[in-house]
Amino acid sequence: MEKDQSLTRRRALIGGAAVLGAAGVAGTARVRTAAPGNPAPLPAAGPQAPAVREPSAFRLLPMTGDGPPSGGPLRPPVRSEPLLHVPGHGRTMVLSFDDGPDPRYTPAVLKTLRKYDVRAMFFVCGGMAAVNKGLLAEMADDGHVVGNHTWTHPLLTRLRRSQIHSEIARTSDVVEDACGERPLWFRAPYGVWNRAAFQIGADLGMEPLAWTVDSRDWTTPGTRSIVRRVEHGAAPGVVVLSHDAGGDRSQTVRALRRYLPRLLDEGYHLTVPRRRYS
Template sequence: MQKEQLLTRRRALLAGVAALGAAGAAGTAGLLFPGSSGSSGPPVRPAGPVAGSPARGALAPSAYRLRPLTGEGTPRAVPGPPRVRRAPILRMSGRGRTMMLTFDDGPDPRYTPHILDTLARYDVRATFFVCGGRADGNRDLLARMADEGHVVGNHTWTHPLLTKLSRRRIRAEMERTSDIIERAYGERPLWFRAPYGAWNRATFQLGAEMGMEPLAWTLDSFDWTEPPPVADAITDQVVGGAAPGFLVLNHDAGGDRSQSVRALRAYLPELLDEGYHLTVPRRSYT
């Protein structure tokens, strides 16, 4: 008798649960959710889950709009702020006799094509930190750099002393140059070099915001001095100071660079004969 009473009570409980479930389904059948149509009033959110709604613990539809998504599913983490360095990169990391040749202040149609010719002869890639004001009138040279595998970096528009400028003017110098590089070279620069090697907090912060790493140099060829040194002196400076991981500073504009052109023709084969591999910067070096 007692067993039959327990069974009867259990059947009643199950029937009650089923009735409640049916009532809940009927109560949500005509409700509209954010993004649906056909309602003149505000969207109503059901008290419980229904077909097509997020499962327990999932983000509501409005929450998904607060962060970027990768297709469907769990939203990816919001990217953190860009890394801001306190000092420029001075040398390459890695093994072997690897060096990097860099050329500042160009392009200049009197000298840059000859430098590109020498690099092509020895199948060597280099990095050119261009000034936007010169690049704007010599876009064909930036296009050639892209075609031949060289890297183009940002060296500001007018080559000013950035430490004397306001943050707004520094941004303008950098952004305008990145814009012209993108149009002529095909992509925005990933590397920035401050004119005269004069860095400050603003240059690091703004460069990071624009997706650029600050790249300086390890070995100065001193081809920028006045009067310009002869090619032999530049060659002795580069070959004598060469070491694995070094970044060499040269110039292909900003003055009479004929001796820089001649020096490259002399010291490049010497570096290669000594077993150096001349390359361009990659993010992995940093």
């Protein structure tokens, strides 16, 4: 009974998805180095923003809407570009972490998010998730959204359609096994998409989500540099890209501890999607 209750809770937590704005990437592909952090016309955040500390219930408030209809989640459309940012509902931002889970860094990220009552999105790789299912369950139990980032993090445009399907479907299987529900969000490795990736992702019930602010933590530029990029790019509607695996992510962990309380003090709602785009 206790196991069934835990599974039901995880399904309720991971099953959320948001109404995201479809300001997308031109063409059929986007690479991480293509400076995706300048979407227009998002208003810039500045130091003049009033410092606001709200109770945890406010910080955890979902971005919009209720859960999926009682009849089950809708099948997403086949898109030609990934979703990039959240529509303006106050000072709402999304933090996302790719490539994990990694037992060296993911627990520290989860601990920091828990300390400030903040939820985030984790786009996991199946190969990492399969040997760290406990961390996936912890993500779901904490209210984070677990997304699909393929099995081996390949460049999808170099794969056959059957290989793309395997990379994505196997990862969804692992997420379902660990969390009790298949993921509703998909992010292509390197931010590179093609028609097959969009079609297969939709067929498997997922929306494609990219980002609007790249922390570039994957280049290990130093903690201060990561903090500066996130804080400079902070604005209503942005999705921040960071990583909790794929290399030495100690700078990412330290940067999160610095910028997260500052963003909260500036009145940002750092939360997760709750309902799929329809």
